[in-house]
Amino acid sequence: MPSLSVASPSSVCDSPISPAAAPRRIIVGHRLPLRCSPDPSSPFNLSFSLDPDSLSLQLISGLPSPVIHVGTLPPAAAAINPSLLDDLSHHLLSRFSCFPVFLPADLHSRFYHGFCKHYLWPLLHYLLPLTPSSLGGLPFDRSLYRSFLSANKLFADRITEILNPDDDFVWIHDYHLFALPSFLRKRFFRAKLGFFLHSPFPSSEIFRTIPVREDLLRALLNADLVGFHTFDYARHFLSSCSRLLGLDYQSKRGYIGIEYYGRTVTVKILPVGIDVDQLRSVVESPETAAKVQELMGTYKDRILMLGVDDVDLFKGIGLKLLAMEQLLEEHPELRGRVVLVQISNPARSQGRDVQEVEQETRSITKRINERFKKPGYEPIVLIDRSMSTSEKVAFYSVSECCVVNAVRDGLNRIPYIYTVCRQESPALEGKPKKSVIVVSEFIGCSPSLSGAIRVNPWNVEAVAESMNLALTMPEAEKQLRHEKHYKYVSSHDVAYWSWSFDQDLQRACRDNFLSGSWGIGFGMSFRVVALGPNFRKLSAEHIDSAYRRAGSRLFLLDYDGTLMPQTSISKTPSNEVISVLNGLCADPKNVVFIVSGRGKDELSKWFVPCKKLGISAEHGYFTRWSGDSPWELCNITVDFDWKKIAEPVMRQYMEATDGSTIEFKESGLVWHHQEADPDFGSCQAKELLDHLENVLANEPVVVKRGQHIVEVNPQGISKGVVVESLIATMASKGQPPDFILCVGDDRSDEDMFESIIRSTSNPSTPAIPEVFACTVGNKPSLARYYLDDTVDVIKMLQGLANSSSQPPRSSQRQVSFEDSL
16 A cells, blocks of 8 residues: 655656656646746746646655656646747756646637537537537537647647657656557557546446547547446446447456457446545644634534535536425425535636526526525535635534535545544544435445435435435434444545555556557557567568478368358358369369368358368358368267257347347257347346357257357367368378468367467477468467458458469469369
8 A cells, every 4th residue: 555645746756858767747638736826036927836636746645756746737727838838848857757748828718619529528428419508518519629639639749759658657647648559559669658537437328429439439449457446437438349349248356347459458447536634634724623613603503515516517516406405395394504605616618508407406406495595594505615634624514414416426425524524524533423415326435435325316206305314314323324434535535546546457468468460540540559579460572482482281270250251141152252262273283172160061062163162151051162062071979959058048139139139050059149238138148158068068069158159069160170181181191281362250160270289389299390380360360360351361361363374384284282182
């Protein structure tokens, strides 16, 4: 556990620009953790200081030094003379370890107030832009999006000036910088990038309405670690990756990981804490103590409830006030006794929506106060001015109950602050510590507050009853709930959060950093393909020279996902595929096989034009060497009584999963869920796999899960066995292969790769000089090579077929393998 002390500016970064001896942490946020005020004596006419309330400053208490902050200047510094910007950068960097990003005023307005606050922010909080700006959300504007990208690019430009990509760790914060990981990854393939989203991540049904949804997802996936406050937010992100990009995730040893082009993107779940030590020092300050005494006198014989909210659409201030009205209406005995103090923080954005919230709050407050006021008593005290931290802390300290009624909020640390203030409150000195929290179930801190009264903010009557419950709760229960909250808040403070994120970022980067990398794609589609030390893309030059030298060649080609795209509706081979296969088969040195899990009748029908093509169907249960050869069964005895057990189970899952089907083969059964809902189909496949493994535990079968399938086959039947049989047969006829090209795309093809590796390393079998095991798509594989997609596969095979069509160097007639048979 790290120390909770905040590092001084001078210790944060001794030599920020030159590469430091120790890895640096570069904290990137929209704003720098600075305050500024007019100062005529300064060359900049401004005096700067660190902002102790800034999260990006507080989090360095859990990080090792040195730390550098990157972000824009406070609004008050926006008009600084452009000729002084370089001097200002040096001043802020040397004194505060802050490296400013300078955005032109118009660009910043379009980026922040336009795209971020009036498009992205409402949508992340589940507000669709159905009507222009009437509810705060603007429709998607391509020009504003370009401004958003331009601003993110300028951030990347500034980070590039100070980044040592082999050593430094970059931690990016919040949705304003969604695109930044892509810009940095494009420049530095090995950069160590973490991203934490402080807002909610909406369900995939909401997120998929964003026209540039894939761009934003790919940008996040260019980070090594992506953090969220709650499991719900992480679950929505994973679901969006699955539905929009077709990516699966796995949970291993407590960590969730997404495989993305050979890299593992780790997903972390941990809510941000508060700076307990700093808050404690404010509570204990003389200014706070004096204000507490003043408030205790002002509200003597009153019960205070407290609400502290930013002025925006989602804080539910109006609903909270209506609940207060309902409370007073249903419980007359509380009139004249209970007071709701509502502190409204200044709005962070501009617009009509903010003005409407302010007007609504004042209107409801005025109506309720006129209805229930008495001499010397108003039930609602609305404070909508700027307040000092000590004044706010004083209100926290004297309030019996805190009400957080937001209809949607990323985290909301108000309950954490309230809990610590009550623990250290001078008003409770010498008395048992107690507090009660009424919290909306739609905010990020709710799951961590196990002792809070959770409410649906839209149900005004239920919120009112919860307020009454909080006020009338026995003292012992208030103390118990408070103890539970304080134990969590004090042990999960901001230092613990940043330390934990940093530890996981180091772990996530360690594996990705060791891999070789290639950049592919343009613009926001850019991504890095991570390659193992012996894993590389199959080049035409490399395979072509080996192909020309070989005298006996064996081609082993999967069909679905290799020669035919998985997304293709019609699975019938194209004229191009038929032409390429016939071109390869025309060379007498070549033995070409389709090795597929499909049935023999289907494959026979499709490849009638390919007379010399060999086919191994149903994973090798049926094999024929050419169109004129008979089908041969594998050399194992098979009992199919297990089908009577497996079929009813599969049928049950087919009926329960819309879009799924069962494929009946002579040797096996396959349950397909490619057309089902991605999440539900994947969930059902896991259940079916477990179910079948249990009911078939004593049967001579193997249950496997593949790409959108669950398959049951007899033991001893696999593509790997096919490979061994074909190689052995060619060797027994005096033509052992000296060139093998094996291409496949899914888990069943890994059996082929494994078999080839085993055959080439077996000293009892003839050596095979040239072996090319190649997977389709960059992903973890036993193969040494990869090709991007089926287009690349066809292109490579066409090139080899063209090489075969060239005149042989010798006029001697070549004896084909079929002739030897």
